[in-house]
Amino acid sequence: MSIQAIKGVGIGDGFDLAGRPGSEAHDEIFFNEENGWFRETNRAGGLEGGMSNGETLVVRAAMKPLPTLTKPLRSVDISTREPAEALRERTDSCTVPAAGVVAEAMVAFVLAAACREKFGGDHIDDCVGAARAYAERIGWRTEL
Numbered sequence: 001m002s003i004q005a006i007k008g009v010g011i012g013d014g015f016d017l018a019g020r021p022g023s024e025a026h027d028e029i030f031f032n033e034e035n036g037w038f039r040e041t042n043r044a045g046g047l048e049g050g051m052s053n054g055e056t057l058v059v060r061a062a063m064k065p066l067p068t069l070t071k072p073l074r075s076v077d078i079s080t081r082e083p084a085e086a087l088r089e090r091t092d093s094c095t096v097p098a099a100g101v102v103a104e105a106m107v108a109f110v111l112a113a114a115c116r117e118k119f120g121g122d123h124i125d126d127c128v129g130a131a132r133a134y135a136e137r138i139g140w141r142t143e144l
Helices: 014-019 096-119 124-138
Strands: 006-011 030-032 036-038 059-063 074-076 083-085
Touching: 006 014, 059 096, 096 124
Parallel strands: none
Antiparallel strands: 006 059, 030 036, 074 083
């Protein structure tokens, strides 16, 4: 994924996992007749080894601050090469809501591309049909 101003992306607990021991980082697997295979946690964010594990996909992104501020930073005048203050030009104070929309669309695009790569087809009905056939073949309980 590539979105301007996004400087970090984490899946699940992402960067927080680096400071935990394995016993607090991994998602234990359980089985019972009522639920089948399940996990009580989703620290992996639904993605393990580059593949979905069936859990909810959780993606978090870190966005850099706006480049222009109400209190201008020091800069350099490119004509004179003398010290100068950066201009205050921007009026929006928070771009996070817009970035959230863009990030959600980018994640959807990446997932759709992966789905198309796996199941093929030039129409959504072909892709859905192939996904249903695949789920049936592997015995996956699904709501496609």
